[in-house]
Amino acid sequence: MITTDGNKAELRRHLLSVRSGLPTGDVEAAEAALARRAAELPELADARTVAAYVSVGREPGTRALLDALLARGVRVLLPVLLPDNDLDWGVYRGAEGLRRASRGLLEPDGGRLGPDAVLDADAVLLPGLAVDRRGIRLGRGGGSYDRVLARIAAAGADPALVVLLYDTELLETVPRDPHDRPVQAAVTPSAIHRFTEPPR
Template sequence: MLRRELLSVRSRLTGDDVRETGHALAARALELPELAHAGTVAAYVSMGSEPGTLALLDALRARRVRVLLPVLLPDNDLDWGEYAGESSLRRVRHGARMALLEPAGERLGPAAVTEADAVLLPGLAVDGRGMRLGRGGGSYDRVLARLERAGADPALVVLLYDTEVVERVPDETHDRPVHAAITPSAVRRFR
């Protein structure tokens, strides 16, 4: 029910709202020491009414940060490819579900994310414990489990709208908290 409510609010946002939010998020994110000093960042290309990420991806790349982007696999796991600018993205339709912008270049394998100094995660909400509510597909749950199994400890950061920092989100035993949430108006740290 919470997912439906949050998606309903997002569906009323305009393209201008998404772009403005994306620029504000990029400015906030670049102030974060975990991103300012990162050599590799695993990120994602926002879709629809998600807070925009292209401004941040381009700003990271301008700083010579290696940016990894996900490629959705048939089982909902994620492979990774390197971002080389907006022109390096291609629209890929995944069955009847959705079309995503994915890197067109070489596939680096699902374990490539373990090289990241920071991982930017999509989400619908986060609570005061740092528990993130995703869309429910499980792709990023697999990423977080892979990081844990590999002993990797990147900064985990979720990008959200201001209203999506909530009192509590439902969580399950496999869920992992994030370290920070970036909204257009603030950075909130957890743990």
């Protein structure tokens, strides 16, 4: 069902409000559980390059997962927000190689690889606020990852698309726009939710 941006905005406000009320202990426990659960995902277990992101605030935590991927020898790409809201990419070399950037985001220091670097990824971990039973992801509305997904589609690349969420953020239906591209899986602290068959 395609609905208006107004419905998306209302849902975003609600989900962000719920997240803001999460106790710190629950956020930390969810991060550890997400890292363990993501290790079970074949798309990540077999990946050589993963495009990911550093969680901030009450987002489902990614730092334990980033460090686990790095320890396995995976090349981890992290986004660098450009002035036009597009994303450049840099290589994650550990928490000591992160710097605070605009909008409170954490970005890798060091060289930039260009917006097309994401095309080398075997899997892309996407931030989100919710996903529905069709794999439709609700993002924050800035459009950065819409550009990334459009770039991937235009290049004919086919990385696994995975969203990291809390258990309560798997919804029956998320408002969908024509450009929205479904993800293959969602990882929550308690389960992996698949929307397409896993790779063989």
